[in-house]
Amino acid sequence: xxxxxxxxxxxxxxxxxxxxxxxxxxxxxxxxxxxxxxxxxxxxxxxxxxxxxxxxxxxxxxxxxxxxxxxxxxxxxxxxxxxxxxxxxxxxxxxxxxxxxxxxxxxxxxxxxxxxxxxxxxxxxxxxxxxxxxxxxxxxxxxxxxxxxxxxxxxxxxxxxxxxxxxxxxxxxxxxxxxxxxxxxxxxxxxxxxxxxxxxxxxxxxxxxxxxxxxxxxxxxxxxxxxxxxxxxxxxxxxxxxxxxxxxxxxxxxxxxxxxxxxxxxxxxxxxxxxxxxxxxxxxxxxxxxxxxxxxxxxxxxxxxxxxxxxxx
Numbered sequence: 116x117x118x119x120x121x122x123x124x125x126x127x128x129x130x131x132x133x134x135x136x137x138x139x140x141x142x143x144x145x146x147x148x149x150x151x152x153x154x155x156x157x158x159x160x161x162x163x164x165x166x167x168x169x170x171x172x173x174x175x176x177x178x179x180x181x182x183x184x185x186x187x188x189x190x191x192x193x194x195x196x197x198x199x200x201x202x203x204x205x206x207x208x209x210x211x212x213x214x215x216x217x218x219x220x221x222x223x224x225x226x227x228x229x230x231x232x233x234x235x236x237x238x239x240x241x242x243x244x245x246x247x248x249x250x251x252x253x254x255x256x257x258x259x260x261x262x263x264x265x266x267x268x269x270x271x272x273x274x275x276x277x278x279x280x281x282x283x284x285x286x287x288x289x290x291x292x293x294x295x296x297x298x299x300x301x302x303x304x305x306x307x308x309x310x311x312x313x314x315x316x317x318x319x320x321x322x323x324x325x326x327x328x329x330x331x332x333x334x335x336x337x338x339x340x341x342x343x344x345x346x347x348x349x350x351x352x353x354x355x356x357x358x359x360x361x362x363x364x365x366x367x368x369x370x371x372x373x374x375x376x377x378x379x380x381x382x383x384x385x386x387x388x389x390x391x392x393x394x395x396x397x398x399x400x401x402x403x404x405x406x407x408x409x410x411x412x413x414x415x416x417x418x419x420x421x422x423x424x425x426x427x428x
Contacts, residue, residue, distance in 0.1 A: 156423045157286075158188030158203075159369075161379060163414025183208030183221050183414060185379070188421070191286060196233040198283065202226070207250055208412070215260065221412060222249040227330075229291050231281050241281040243291050243330065245348075248272035248301075270304035271313040275328055275350070287334040296328035298350060300389070314389025322389075326352040340371035359388040377418040383410045 165181040185206050192199035208221035226246045231239030253266035279293030300322045302308045302315045311317040329349040337343050348363040368380040384407070391403040 153192060153194050154423070155191045155193070155286075156188065156421060157191075158186070158422075159418055159420040160187075161185040161377065161416060161418040163208075163379060163416040165414055178213040179210060181208065181210040181220060181414075182416075183412070189286070198231040198233065198239060199228070200231075200283075200286070200289070201228045218256070219251060219253060221410075222251055222253065224248060224250065229281060229330075231283065234280075237282050237284050239281045239283060240278075241291055241293075242276070242278050243281075243293055243296075243328070244274075244276040245330070246272065246274050264304070264306060265312075267304045267307065270302045270307050272301040272303070274299045274301070277328065279328075288332070290329070290331045293328045296326060296350070298324040298326065298328070298352070300324070313387075324350075324352040325354055326350055326357065342369045343367075344369070356388060360386075361388060362386045371418075375417055375419065376415070378413070378415040380413045381411070384408065 161184070163183045163185070166179070183206065186203070187205075188203050190201040190203070192201075202225070204223070204225040204227075206221050206223050208219065209217055210220045211217045224247070227244075229241055229243045231241040233239055248269050248271065249266065250268060252264060252268070254262035255265050256262050275296055275298045277293040277296035279291055279296070281289060281291040283289040300313055300315060302313050302320055307313070308315060308320050309317055313322075315322045327350070329347070331347040332345070334342060334344045344365075344367040346365040346367075348361075350361040351357050351359070352361075362385065364384045366382050370378045370380075372378065386405065386407050388405050390405060390408075392406045393401050393403055394406075396402045
């Protein structure tokens with residue numbers, strides 16, 4: 116097995132072997148039994164596989180092996196009128212094909228935090244912070260298997276933060292709106308910075324924007340052991356072309372077979388006016404423009420779920 120795929124397996128086994136942390140408790144007060152629990156930790160770790168092999172197969176085919184690691188955890192705090200929701204999402208995948216070698220199939224991490232002070236019913240005064248980037252370099256491959264660097268660690272990275280108001284009916288249905296949200300795009304690579312990738316000025320390593328940010332999350336059990344999850348991020352920059360709204364939408368379908376076997380299906384759709392792709396214009400010349408980005412993944416494999424709220428029942 117390729118050493119990178121072995122690393123995926125090792126990381127997953129480390130997650131399985133780790134001991135659960137004790138949930139912090141408030142001092143016991145018999146007059147306030149509902150305030151005993153402060154932290155709730157819910158999440159899952161998944162190691163998904165996809166493999167195909169051919170020998171003397173008339174229809175043809177390419178031997179391949181793919182694996183991806185997903186860690187998705189929520190750390191939620193609740194005490195009195197304060198709510199603090201934190202999400203950590205890590206995803207990395209590799210594919211190995213005969214005569215092509217190892218290529219990356221998925222690569223991202225997202226750290227999201229929203230703190231809220233309860234106002235009325237489901238409404239909170241809030242402040243959010245969101246960081247998104249990737250672990251490894253990304254390349255565009257040519258027909259002769261040569262490659263061109265198109266992204267890398269913190270190239271880009273997106274840091275957003277700002278005050279606002281949030282609607283939270285439950286941990287599975289919430290929306291945060293920030294009308295004065297800052298967003299900083301980082302391009303921490305000399306080559307990508309020099310060509311002005313991801314909207315930064317050529318030679319610069321960052322770009323500042325001020326606008327409105329909307330983050331929505333919904334999760335439903337559509338059938339027994341089948342959960343559908345939606346995550347939507349919208350951003351409009353007041354300082355430049357506010358009519359161009361950046362969209363990042365993710366749909367994930369989690370299908371549970373038993374306590375440790377599952378299948379996951381997901382799509383991600385992105386439109387970012389600052390991320391451009393080459394195309395041939397009417398004059399036959401190479402030009403650049405933003406385009407709709409689409410990613411679809413499916414896999415089956417091992418899943419470990421962790422839920423402190425269930426553990427304490």
